[in-house]
Amino acid sequence: EQCASIVSLQEIMHYLSALIYRQNVLIGGDSSSTTTDSASPVPNSYESLEGGGYSDLAAPPAGVPAKQAPPFGYNYPTMHPAYQQNPVCKMAVFLSSALGGLGGVSELEAETLRPVNLLQERNILPPKRAPPPEPNLSNDLRKVNCSPDTFRCTLTNIPQTQALLNKARLPLGLLLHPFRDLTQLPVITSNTIVRCRSCRTYINPFVSFLDQRRWKCNLCYRVNDVPDEFMYNPVTRSYGEPHKRPEVQNSTVEFIASSDYMLRPPQPAVYLFLLDVSHNAVESGYLNVFCQSLLDNLEKLPGDTRTHIGFVTFDSTVHFYNLQEGLSQPQMLVVSDIDGNHLVKDLLNALPGMFTHTRETQSALGPALQAAYKLMSPTGGRVTVFQTQLPTLGAGLLQSREDPNLRSSTKNVLHLGPATDFYKKLALDCSGQQIGVDLFLLSSQYSDLASLACVSKYSAGSVFYYPSFHHIHNTAQKQKFQKDLQRYLTRKIGFEAVMRIRCTKGLSIHTFHGNFFVRSTDLLSLANVNPDSGFAVQMSIEESLADTSLACFQAALLYTSSKGKRRIRVHTLCLPVVSQLSEVFAGADIQAISCLLANMAIDRSISSSLSDARDALVNAVVDCLTAYRANGSNIQPSGLIAPAALRLFPLYVLALLKQKALRTGTSTRLDERVFSMCELKSQPLQQIMRMVHPDLYRIDNMTEQAALHLNDSVIPQPPLLQLTAEKLTREGAFLLDCGSVMYLWVGKCCNETFIRDVLGFQNYASLPSNMTEIPELQTTYSERTRAFISWLLESRTFLPAFHVVKDDASTKTSFFQHLVEDRTESAFSYYEFLLHIQQQMSK
Ligand SMILES: [Zn+2]
Numbered sequence: 001e002q003c004a005s006i007v008s009l010q011e012i013m014h015y016l017s018a019l020i021y022r023q024n025v026l027i028g029g030d031s032s033s034t035t036t037d038s039a040s041p042v043p044n045s046y047e048s049l050e051g052g053g054y055s056d057l058a059a060p061p062a063g064v065p066a067k068q069a070p071p072f073g074y075n076y077p078t079m080h081p082a083y084q085q086n087p088v089c090k091m092a093v094f095l096s097s098a099l100g101g102l103g104g105v106s107e108l109e110a111e112t113l114r115p116v117n118l119l120q121e122r123n124i125l126p127p128k129r130a131p132p133p134e135p136n137l138s139n140d141l142r143k144v145n146c147s148p149d150t151f152r153c154t155l156t157n158i159p160q161t162q163a164l165l166n167k168a169r170l171p172l173g174l175l176l177h178p179f180r181d182l183t184q185l186p187v188i189t190s191n192t193i194v195r196c197r198s199c200r201t202y203i204n205p206f207v208s209f210l211d212q213r214r215w216k217c218n219l220c221y222r223v224n225d226v227p228d229e230f231m232y233n234p235v236t237r238s239y240g241e242p243h244k245r246p247e248v249q250n251s252t253v254e255f256i257a258s259s260d261y262m263l264r265p266p267q268p269a270v271y272l273f274l275l276d277v278s279h280n281a282v283e284s285g286y287l288n289v290f291c292q293s294l295l296d297n298l299e300k301l302p303g304d305t306r307t308h309i310g311f312v313t314f315d316s317t318v319h320f321y322n323l324q325e326g327l328s329q330p331q332m333l334v335v336s337d338i339d340g341n342h343l344v345k346d347l348l349n350a351l352p353g354m355f356t357h358t359r360e361t362q363s364a365l366g367p368a369l370q371a372a373y374k375l376m377s378p379t380g381g382r383v384t385v386f387q388t389q390l391p392t393l394g395a396g397l398l399q400s401r402e403d404p405n406l407r408s409s410t411k412n413v414l415h416l417g418p419a420t421d422f423y424k425k426l427a428l429d430c431s432g433q434q435i436g437v438d439l440f441l442l443s444s445q446y447s448d449l450a451s452l453a454c455v456s457k458y459s460a461g462s463v464f465y466y467p468s469f470h471h472i473h474n475t476a477q478k479q480k481f482q483k484d485l486q487r488y489l490t491r492k493i494g495f496e497a498v499m500r501i502r503c504t505k506g507l508s509i510h511t512f513h514g515n516f517f518v519r520s521t522d523l524l525s526l527a528n529v530n531p532d533s534g535f536a537v538q539m540s541i542e543e544s545l546a547d548t549s550l551a552c553f554q555a556a557l558l559y560t561s562s563k564g565k566r567r568i569r570v571h572t573l574c575l576p577v578v579s580q581l582s583e584v585f586a587g588a589d590i591q592a593i594s595c596l597l598a599n600m601a602i603d604r605s606i607s608s609s610l611s612d613a614r615d616a617l618v619n620a621v622v623d624c625l626t627a628y629r630a631n632g633s634n635i636q637p638s639g640l641i642a643p644a645a646l647r648l649f650p651l652y653v654l655a656l657l658k659q660k661a662l663r664t665g666t667s668t669r670l671d672e673r674v675f676s677m678c679e680l681k682s683q684p685l686q687q688i689m690r691m692v693h694p695d696l697y698r699i700d701n702m703t704e705q706a707a708l709h710l711n712d713s714v715i716p717q718p719p720l721l722q723l724t725a726e727k728l729t730r731e732g733a734f735l736l737d738c739g740s741v742m743y744l745w746v747g748k749c750c751n752e753t754f755i756r757d758v759l760g761f762q763n764y765a766s767l768p769s770n771m772t773e774i775p776e777l778q779t780t781y782s783e784r785t786r787a788f789i790s791w792l793l794e795s796r797t798f799l800p801a802f803h804v805v806k807d808d809a810s811t812k813t814s815f816f817q818h819l820v821e822d823r824t825e826s827a828f829s830y831y832e833f834l835l836h837i838q839q840q841m842s843k
Pocket of ligand 1: 217220
């Protein structure tokens with residue numbers, strides 16, 4: 001028997017402590033490869049590492065005590081970067097006849113300020129997914145600015161004062177996707193990483209050179225010396241052009257960091273898989289899918305020769321495996337070198353069969369997590385948990401809190417927060433030892449995700465959820481799980497990371513959203529960092545920005561790569577500062593605003609109540625449109641008027657109110673609601689927007705008109721349709737792209753050529769009701785359809801689940817729930833919602 005005799009939990013834990021004491025046995029069995037004494041925790045002073053505001057280990061010898069920064073804005077009030085002229089375009093003043101009170105607007109902004117009567121103008125969706133608004137900057141600055149896919153601000157025109165921001169009644173904040181996959185990334189290896197002596201900002205394209213020897217920081221305005229090394233440009237191989245260095249030419253760069261940026265030697269990539277093997281888990285069949293997927297991707301796990309991989313299984317007890325080199329077959333216990341690959345493979349091949357006949361129904365998840373924490377503490381790394389039920393034994397056990405009768409409550413929803421602080425505390429311990437915990441929940445029963453998710457939330461992990469997972473009965477979810485694992489196992493990973501966001505003096509960051517632990521006021525601790533996580537921050541304006549025409553934001557992410565290199569990824573965003581309310585409205589980024597509001601609403605639904613959170617969302621629209629009306633004269637009092645830049649605001653808020661996270665009156669299982677909350681809090685902006693307001697296209701009649709021609713293939717571009725059943729016809733086939741799921745709704749009278757050439761069936765009647773793929777058929781129709789879908793998926797890292805929806809299919813309800821403009825028994829239609837807003841405004 002490969003699995004050693006099952007002993008009591010206590011014995012296991014006792015045995016485990018003994019093992020940890022001899023930790024050279026645990027990690028790879030090679031005592032020379034372990035340098036960290038398990039008794040001494042990892043130093044925690046990351047604050048000083050990345051460089052706090054003012055004092056810093058890594059600081060070059062400072063001539064001026066850092067805290068005595070020069071007074072803000074006095075010496076160099078409006079100096080622009082030396083090599084760029086006119087950062088802000090001076091444009092003709094535009095005065096809309098309807099907006100007498102909103103003067104001072106550039107021509108470019110005219111369209112964004114066009115007053116739109118929402119009650120009259122029904123077709124407000126652009127034909128294509130709208131690009132983010134372009135900040136009103138000079139071409140030179142625009143060219144070097146940070147990509148909106150990485151860094152976006154809710155207001156692309158930054159109000160000069162908090163008073164002006166208050167007038168607009170819009171939230172000010174940033175949406176970040178800092179570690180996303182990039183095809184091009186300038187990597188800089190130099191002896192000196194040039195940073196401001198005072199505020200520790202990394203040199204970037206928006207600093208100004210006073211001369212060849214001095215540069216002025218764009219965040220705190222301190223004048224710094226240009227180091228000698230900087231006088232040489234490795235790209236052009238020329239001297240004396242410090243402003244042409246790659247650090248000053250690119251707003252996204254990565255530095256290879258020196259030992260100044262380390263508290264200990266960079267950790268190896270260590271992966272521990274924590275597998276539920278209870279009866280419930282075995283029944284679901286996930287173990288087989290997981291083991292097969294890991295076998296397929298074992299060689300692609302990010303890492304190097306130092307990489308370690310280990311497994312722990314648990315039901316009512318916790319089991320460990322010995323994978324040391326030299327053994328003929330895996331034994332219970334321990335973590336191994338990935339080079340001892342054959343044992344890992346043997347174990348993965350054997351695991352699914354080992355528990356086939358188990359009768360264990362209990363789950364000791366808490367003790368298993370504690371064991372994982374102890375195992376991983378000496379190095380740090382990533383723990384991946386697969387759980388299929390409510391934990392029932394030992395520390396962290398949970399009880400069911402869901403009342404199925406209250407699933408469609410129209411009032412308040414209880415138990416959105418954790419039942420115990422066990423998982424949060426454990427996560428904080430993990431974070432302190434640089435351990436990130438990711439959770440895969442595969443369960444058809446209530447598992448209290450609100451409590452379990454805390455283990456990932458505070459350790460900078462990710463949460464995946466597959467409700468009603470079954471390897472045979474739910475093909476769509478099995479396929480989704482497989483696709484997700486493929487991405488999850490092979491995606492880039494950063495270890496022992498910290499992220500700091502700095503902004504121009506006068507601006508201040510006060511609330512962070514995402515999965516992390518806030519180490520100090522502005523330093524996020526990320527035990528692991530992955531390329532699929534997004535973050536949001538809220539900001540306020542503490543001091544007037546009247547002395548500057550530009551505001552800048554810089555995110556610096558310090559991490560250890562899977563190959564053991566310390567790296568710093570730096571993104572810098574530059575935006576103009578404005579003094580007129582009309583300009584603030586004109587620069588509003590409605591997608592970023594909606595995402596930030598969603599994050600704020602989730603927090604509010606936990607700290608206060610769901611109904612409070614919903615009210616706050618509605619009020620955000622009411623307040624903003626009221627502010628707009630109050631400041632523009634000549635607007636007809638009868639309509640509901642929004643500036644064009646904000647015309648989608650009521651629609652997006654209505655869509656938010658209909659999300660599983662925030663809806664009422666519709667049956668919503670508690671775990672699904674909580675998962676939707678997790679997604680809104682941790683996904684990047686584009687993914688959130690597809691989830692909140694999906695894209696609907698008619699695809700049975702796509703033509704080549706306006707099609708894209710890319711690499712010999714023709715990609716049709718059908719226009720976006722409004723999310724209402726009015727747009728569906730029984731003669732058509734419609735694709736609904738919700739980000740993590742895609743539906744293809746086929747009308748009863750859909751033309752049979754489409755059904756035959758694209759779906760491979762003779763007619764509507766012969767279409768199965770559980771189709772989860774489009775076949776690869778050699779017809780023009782099929783090729784065109786697949787080309788369009790592949791194009792939609794091009795830049796996505798996680799591939800969506802796919803459902804072909806017929807009128808009699810079970811997926812029909814979920815498809816129609818995404819048509820957010822339509823009324824439901826408990827929620828407004830879009831038009832009703834507009835009337836409701838109008839009514840609230842007249843109060
Ligand atoms: Zn500075």
